[in-house]
Amino acid sequence: xxxxxxxxxxxxxxxxxxxxxxxxxxxxxxxxxxxxxxxxxxxxxxxxxxxxxxxxxxxxxxxxxxxxxxxxxxxxxxxxxxxxxxxxxxxxxxxxxxxxxxxxxxxxxxxxxxxxxxxxxxxxxxxxxxxxxxxxxxxxxxxxxxxxxxxxxxxxxxxxxxxxxxxxxxxxxxxxxxxxxxxxxxxxxxxxxxxxxxxxxxxxxxxxxxxxxxxxxxxxxxxxxxxxxxxxxxxxxxxxxxxxxxxxxxxxxxxxxxxxxx
Numbered sequence: 552x553x554x555x556x557x558x559x560x561x562x563x564x565x566x567x568x569x570x571x572x573x574x575x576x577x578x579x580x581x582x583x584x585x586x587x588x589x590x591x592x593x594x595x596x597x598x599x600x601x602x603x604x605x606x607x608x609x610x611x612x613x614x615x616x617x618x619x620x621x622x623x624x625x626x627x628x629x630x631x632x633x634x635x636x637x638x639x640x641x642x643x644x645x646x647x648x649x650x651x652x653x654x655x656x657x658x659x660x661x662x663x664x665x666x667x668x669x670x671x672x673x674x675x676x677x678x679x680x681x682x683x684x685x686x687x688x689x690x691x692x693x694x695x696x697x698x699x700x701x702x703x704x705x706x707x708x709x710x711x712x713x714x715x716x717x718x719x720x721x722x723x724x725x726x727x728x729x730x731x732x733x734x735x736x737x738x739x740x741x742x743x744x745x746x747x748x749x750x751x752x753x754x755x756x757x758x759x760x761x762x763x764x765x766x767x768x769x770x771x772x773x774x775x776x777x778x779x780x781x782x783x784x785x786x787x788x789x790x791x792x793x794x795x796x797x798x799x800x801x802x803x804x805x806x807x808x809x810x811x812x813x
Contacts, residue, residue, distance in 0.1 A: 573689060581728055581749050582755060582758035582761075585749070588740050589751060595729050595736060598729040599600050599733065605718070609715050609722060616708055618642055618741045627701040631694075631744050633692045634694035637687045638687075640683075642745040647676055647679075647680045648676070648684070650676070651674075651675075651680060655670055655674065657669060658670035658673060705741065
């Protein structure tokens with residue numbers, strides 16, 4: 552009678568598993584824990600890589616700003632030099648004007664007949680000298696304005712350089728924080744493995760086995776009392792044998808001879 556009792560106990564166990572809605576729910580969802588662990592590591596690595604990419608991009612921008620700053624500084628110095636040069640040109644135009652003025656005075660002293668030609672030349676030279684001096688002053692003023700604008704541009708570039716430096720430092724801090732977070736998550740995974748005795752691959756396989764087991768329990772529950780236990784056990788024997796051996800209960804699976812004896 553022992554063998555039929557074992558078959559009956561196994562059938563009752565399967566029947567209770569089919570009817571018990573909480574039997575398929577493990578107390579700790581290791582699969583979900585390991586899945587969250589993997590997602591956390593992936594996100595921390597993505598954050599680290601993104602921070603490094605930002606740092607590299609900012610470094611390129613800083614280099615470009617440095618080149619632009621050098622050129623602006625050169626242009627500012629050149630504009631200042633040109634403004635000073637046109638100031639000297641203005642002085643140079645004033646000298647011929649003074650000479651022409653003296654020539655005009657001399658022409659006036661000589662009188663209308665002898666000094667007329669000298670007066671005409673004096674007036675022409677003074678006119679050209681005045682216009683040249685005025686143009687030189689205008690150009691000098693324009694170059695001074697350009698130098699002022701270039702100086703403002705250089706100040707803006709300095710702000711951009713400082714902002715790029717701050718962004719680079721912040722990106723480096725984010726990358727370091729992401730790397731530290733990844734190390735902490737890896738350490739947490741080691742502790743989770745010690746606590747549960749599982750690993751991501753094992754948890755995945757267990758989750759798959761659990762899904763198949765839940766499907767089996769659902770199917771057995773749908774059978775209910777529609778099929779005799781012997782028919783169910785006969786259909787499940789190829790599965791129950793390996794399952795019982797994996798669970799360390801080889802004696803719980805009746806053979807065909809045992810069922811026949813029962």
